[in-house]
Amino acid sequence: MKGIPQSLTWKIVPVADQAVLIDFGEYIDPQINKHVTDLAILINQQPLAGINKAVPTYRSLLVNYDSLRIRQQAVVVYLQELLTQPRRKSPPFRAWRIPVCYGGSYGIDLDTLAGLHQLAPQEVIERHIKSLYRVYMIGFMPGFTYLGGLDETLHTPRRESPRLKVPAGSISIGGMQTAVGSVEAPSGWHLIGKTPFRSFTPEREPAVLLQSGDAVSFYPVNSEEYQSLAAQGDYVPKWSWQDAEI
Incomplete structure (x- = not known):
């Protein structure tokens, strides 16, 4: 297994006009996966108006939204704010x-x-x-x-x-x-x-x-x-x- 990087990095990639993908790289690691699932829980529990659902994978998160209700750029700004906040304690x-x-x-x-x-x-x-x-x-x-x-x-x-x-x-x-x-x-x-x-x-x-x-x-x-x-x-x-x- 590859070791995790010294600092967690990501990129936000558009997926057509109904979703964006937060990609945390090539690593399959429990700490990266925990970051992904914690973020999914946060988004799904308190979604921004127009965001439908966040779907986690090993090391990425697909965020689906309604393009008739919210612009992609607004979704990206919202996600960037969440990603740069101090990490919260993981939920039970x-x-x-x-x-x-x-x-x-x-x-x-x-x-x-x-x-x-x-x-x-x-x-x-x-x-x-x-x-x-x-x-x-x-x-x-x-x-x-x-x-x-x-x-x-x-x-x-x-x-x-x-x-x-x-x-x-x-x-x-x-x-x-x-x-x-x-x-x-x-x-x-x-x-x-x-x-x-x-x-x-x-x-x-x-x-x-x-x-x-x-x-x-x-x-x-x-x-x-x-x-x-x-x-x-x-x-x-x-x-x-x-x-x-x-």
């Missing part, structure tokens, strides 16, 4: 506890991934559950959750041949990240487990539960426990408010 975030059934038919790549790192499968599980992960962004597919904070000993290049179908709820590793899948989708990530939780359910309000800036920890369950939780239908794991830095 949600910390989720997500159950995972590891290995076997639930995580068909666990043994192979363990072999690549000269670890026993149980060691992979133990290293995977010990971290508190940060939700960097939601994307690729509805509810697909990219998590930062994976133990460096588990960093693994993606598969050379992606699978066309990966089951909903798959817990996977790709590069220096781990992820929570929500819907069936193609993927080149390594499948190590599965959760009965679905972050995205279109009939639910809100449809997507995990959000950028949230925290996630995993705990192992066996097949019987997995099936029992899955039988609840729209199973939602426990979460709590926290204000410690992640």
Whole structure:
């Protein structure tokens, strides 16, 4: 992973006539991501008239606005003012506890991934559950959750041949990240487990539960426990408010 720059820099880039992008550079880093998500929360909670929504990614923020209500230059001036203000204390975030059934038919790549790192499968599980992960962004597919904070000993290049179908709820590793899948989708990530939780359910309000800036920890369950939780239908794991830095 590249180190973060000595001072945080950014540029504001127009995106057609309905949005601007605040770009913080090429770094994927928790401190930069925290700055992005904190700014998104501030804009979404107290939007300037005409601004619709701020959507965070790893290291950039897309700010959508109504060009019939506000000029782009006014949006840029507003954002520049926010960016140059002293940084506020980060708001509390949600910390989720997500159950995972590891290995076997639930995580068909666990043994192979363990072999690549000269670890026993149980060691992979133990290293995977010990971290508190940060939700960097939601994307690729509805509810697909990219998590930062994976133990460096588990960093693994993606598969050379992606699978066309990966089951909903798959817990996977790709590069220096781990992820929570929500819907069936193609993927080149390594499948190590599965959760009965679905972050995205279109009939639910809100449809997507995990959000950028949230925290996630995993705990192992066996097949019987997995099936029992899955039988609840729209199973939602426990979460709590926290204000410690992640």
